[in-house]
Amino acid sequence: MTHHSKNGHRGALVAVIALLVGCHGAGAYGHAPQYAPTDDETAAVAGSREYDPVMAQRQPEEWRKGKVALFGVVESRAPGPGGQALLKLSVRTLAPRNLCDNRDDDDSCRVTVSSRDFGVVSVLVSLRADDDVGPRSVAPKSLLRVVGTIGQDVSKSDGALVLRASWYRHWPPFFYVTSSSAHDMRQ
Numbered sequence: 582m583t584h585h586s587k588n589g590h591r592g593a594l595v596a597v598i599a600l601l602v603g604c605h606g607a608g609a610y611g612h613a614p615q616y617a618p619t620d621d622e623t624a625a626v627a628g629s630r631e632y633d634p635v636m637a638q639r640q641p642e643e644w645r646k647g648k649v650a651l652f653g654v655v656e657s658r659a660p661g662p663g664g665q666a667l668l669k670l671s672v673r674t675l676a677p678r679n680l681c682d683n684r685d686d687d688d689s690c691r692v693t694v695s696s697r698d699f700g701v702v703s704v705l706v707s708l709r710a711d712d713d714v715g716p717r718s719v720a721p722k723s724l725l726r727v728v729g730t731i732g733q734d735v736s737k738s739d740g741a742l743v744l745r746a747s748w749y750r751h752w753p754p755f756f757y758v759t760s761s762s763a764h765d766m767r768q
Contacts, residue, residue: 616675
């Protein structure tokens with residue numbers, strides 16, 4: 582075998598390994614036993630603090646300083662200013678581990694959030710085209726991970742603070758689970 586031929590085989594082997602690793606990643610919807618943030622999520626969340634609805638209501642001026650991050654299940658969606666979507670989110674906490682239907686198959690794992698909500702927040706967000714319309718668009722029961730800043734305004738419908746999203750990640754309904762789904766997944 583010539584030197585050139587060995588290098589060609591190595592290159593092909595590296596390409597196959599890269600393809601296999603890429604196929605078994607957590608994917609867009611985080612199919613892994615532990616929550617797997619995307620690279621852009623890690624960058625967006627850096628320097629933010631997890632949203633605390635009680636403290637944000639008590640100390641709104643303090644919470645308007647800097648970025649906040651949260652998980653929330655969409656309760657409603659309405660048109661917002663400038664083509665944005667105005668979402669009402671039920672704030673949830675991320676579970677320490679994702680629920681998996683089969684512990685030997687990461688594809689059976691789903692991002693898992695609390696069944697119980699911890700308050701409500703309104704979010705103004707510019708949705709990407711595939712999240713704006715279509716079968717997997719942001720709609721009631723979607724899960725979002727949102728990073729943004731709390732504005733001066735409050736929701737006209739319920740007085741909730743309004744978070745202006747600078748980044749988001751979306752899971753359509755049935756692409757994530759709540760902690761109460763643990764019983765359902767084990768049957």
